[in-house]
Every structure is written in C-alpha cells, then in structure tokens.
Amino acid sequence: MFVTGRRTFLNTASAGPAAGVPNRARPGAKRLAILASRWTPGSPARQVADRFLIGYPREGRWRRPDMDVVSLYVDHTPEADQSRGRAAEFGFRIYPSVAETLRCGRDRLAVDGVLILAGQGADSSPRPSGSDLLEPMVRVFEEDRRAVPVYWDEPMGQAQARKMVEASRQLGFPVLAGSSLPMTWRLPPLDLPAGCRVEQALMVGIGSGRSDRYRALETLQAMVERRGGGETGVRSVQSVEGQAVWRAGSRGRWSRELLQAAVARSDSLQGQTLKDGRPRDLVNSGELPPLVEHPEACLVDYSDGVRAAVLMLNGAVGDFTFAARLLDVPEVASTHFLLPPEPNRAGSACLAARIEDLVQSGRSPIRPERAWIASGILDRWMESSKKKGVTLETPELRLEYRPPAESCFCGS
Numbered sequence: 001m002f003v004t005g006r007r008t009f010l011n012t013a014s015a016g017p018a019a020g021v022p023n024r025a026r027p028g029a030k031r032l033a034i035l036a037s038r039w040t041p042g043s044p045a046r047q048v049a050d051r052f053l054i055g056y057p058r059e060g061r062w063r064r065p066d067m068d069v070v071s072l073y074v075d076h077t078p079e080a081d082q083s084r085g086r087a088a089e090f091g092f093r094i095y096p097s098v099a100e101t102l103r104c105g106r107d108r109l110a111v112d113g114v115l116i117l118a119g120q121g122a123d124s125s126p127r128p129s130g131s132d133l134l135e136p137m138v139r140v141f142e143e144d145r146r147a148v149p150v151y152w153d154e155p156m157g158q159a160q161a162r163k164m165v166e167a168s169r170q171l172g173f174p175v176l177a178g179s180s181l182p183m184t185w186r187l188p189p190l191d192l193p194a195g196c197r198v199e200q201a202l203m204v205g206i207g208s209g210r211s212d213r214y215r216a217l218e219t220l221q222a223m224v225e226r227r228g229g230g231e232t233g234v235r236s237v238q239s240v241e242g243q244a245v246w247r248a249g250s251r252g253r254w255s256r257e258l259l260q261a262a263v264a265r266s267d268s269l270q271g272q273t274l275k276d277g278r279p280r281d282l283v284n285s286g287e288l289p290p291l292v293e294h295p296e297a298c299l300v301d302y303s304d305g306v307r308a309a310v311l312m313l314n315g316a317v318g319d320f321t322f323a324a325r326l327l328d329v330p331e332v333a334s335t336h337f338l339l340p341p342e343p344n345r346a347g348s349a350c351l352a353a354r355i356e357d358l359v360q361s362g363r364s365p366i367r368p369e370r371a372w373i374a375s376g377i378l379d380r381w382m383e384s385s386k387k388k389g390v391t392l393e394t395p396e397l398r399l400e401y402r403p404p405a406e407s408c409f410c411g412s
Helices: 006-012 044-053 083-090 098-103 130-144 158-171 210-224 243-250 256-264 272-276 347-361 369-386
Strands: 030-036 056-058 061-063 067-074 113-117 150-152 175-177 198-205 234-241 296-302 307-312 320-326 333-337
Touching: 030 044, 030 098, 030 347, 044 067, 044 083, 044 113, 044 347, 056 347, 067 083, 067 098, 067 347, 098 130, 113 130, 113 347, 130 158, 150 158, 158 175, 158 369, 175 347, 198 210, 198 256, 210 296, 210 307, 210 320, 210 369, 234 243, 234 369, 243 296, 256 320, 256 333, 296 369
Parallel strands: 030 067, 030 113, 113 150, 150 175, 198 307
Antiparallel strands: 056 061, 198 320, 234 296, 296 307, 320 333
C-alpha cells in the first residue's frame, strides 16, 4: 500500500474539493469528516466531535471553531448511540463506508480535515482496528490525489501507528495523534527545557485498560522527547507486576525519589488522607504498597541511555503525574496532568484547540513518531507481561526525530 510517489502526489494535491456536494457548511468554514467506532456517552466521538459542533472554552472565551462537521462514518450503533441524534440536530450526513464519508457521497474527496475517533473511551463495546479506518482513508487520498490534515485519537498498535507515519510522509499530509492527556493543563506548567539532559524519568498512572496505559506512555514520551539530541528510540521494554514492582524500585531500576516527587503532585491521594484529611507521604511512610492491590510497571530503556518507568498505582492515587531527574539540575522536575471532572471533561478542550490549529494551518504541533513509539512500547509491554516479565529488545523502535521547539499543552 501507499505506492503513490510524494512528488507526483503533491503536484496534484492543490485541487480543491468537488463542487456541489450535498452537505452544507458555513461559507468559508472548513469541512470535517469523522470516522468513529461509536458515538456514545464517554466515547472519543462524544468528547472530541462535540467540541466542533457546540464549541469549547479557549483563552477565557467560548469558541465556536470556524469548521463544520459535514459527514460521519460510525462503525457501531449500540443502544446508547447518539450519532443519529447529533446528525439530525446539526445537519450532517451519516454514510455506510469510509470512502463515501470522505467524499460526502460523491466521486472526489470533499472535506478539509479528518478526525479518526476510534479509541476505547469509557465503555468496552466493540470497535474497529486502526487499519479498518486508516487504510480506506489512505486509499481515498491516493485515488483522489489529494490529502488533508488528520487527527487520530489513539493508534491501536505499533503496526497501525507505523502505517500512519509512513502514509503521512509519502502523501504529505499532517497528522496529530494521541489523547488529551499530554495537552491538558499541567500543575505546575512544567515543560522540560529543549535540549535538557534527562537522567531518569517516571510516570505515575491509573487504570487497567489498554487506553489507560497508552495515555501514560504517550505523556511520558511527550516529556522526555525534548531531551538533548532529540529522540533516538527505545532499546528495550520490560513488564513488572505485583511485588516485583517494589523490588525493582529497591534495586534502583526506578527511583523512589522520583516516585515521591510524582505522588506528591497528586491531588487525589487515597488511604489515611481520606480518613483524617491530612496530607501523607505515601512513599516513605510505607502506606503505598498496601494501597495498591496489583501494581504494574513498564520499564523502558532508551537507546541513548535514559531510563524511564511507568507505574500504574490503582488504589493509591486517582490521577496522572510525572517526575524527572535532569543532569546538572539540583531539583527534581515534577508535575500533575489535570483532568477536570466528568461529564464536561474540559481537558478535551485543550485537544480541540490543537486539532483546530492543525486543520487551519496544515501543520501538526507534534511529531506523529511520538504515537509510533508510545504504541510500540505498549505492544511490547503487553507481550512482556504475557511472557512473565522477560525483557524484550525493540529494534523496531529505533526511531530518530526532533520535536517542535514549542510545546502545545494548555498554558504553554
């Protein structure tokens, strides 16, 4: 697949969308197509697409993006489906295939941007694989010799993320991939200095699903990719579970100092804090291990020698935090990734702003290789877990890239 040469492709990419398509958009507004696994409460379609139908808060004002959803493909319509109601309310059409959605029922690509919203969301209903949505979209781009910016919420695996990056390179369209977590507010607003020298990093997360692990890994990657020399890839990945997680910390494979700094940023400490209202040092008091019924860790060795870990600590905290030790810097760097409460999920407003910028400018604020690495680490994490914690080499993740100089989280 992806056989069209980039030079030939770009020579014809300036042609506009087909005229006379039936779906209406405001004059001058960008036209969006949505490819979704489902549109239910808590799903990515509900969280993200609604921002472009209704609006979202941005820089202290309510913003209605200058772009309209004109077409939708939805793979599953369970009892809680909201896609039909949204289509009727906002006047877009639902099509039976990806190609018809991108072409709005005609014979040429007829949209200015595509949102692939196939992440897990809050429920466990079936969803298509990344290839089920990615490959037919790319075929339309190739056949019509025109491509548009793409947002993909969470690549399903390393193979799909790699195909996404390769298609983007060959066909010349920008991709923004990932969840809202790396882009939400950070307390404090920490951004590791571009070119810094990272010695060790640690991410604390919660949840038990693939999506939860992916969000933790992509956010870790968003932080450490800014180190000196740029990203050079991952050497190995290991899964550690149960009491072996604490033993790995005692051996120094992950840093107790960093764990203390990360947990101290949490605003949802569990245990005695809930009983007597006093802040607690969970790490050094010995309270942490009993609170976490089944600790899980992913140990990551980067190609340039940086060591990192993701600790999933369900029962001890209720949020995502990060800490890092930088060479020649006395203080540990740490922050908390703010996830405002449901049902509004205001963190998705930060993501919507970046998607809007992507479609309007034709440039992505992040490199899609971030998703490739995060997805690849996740695949190996799951494989290592099945193999009882064996360390797995990752030659497929020897990727090199330099992130943009400016970060793109809220408040930056």
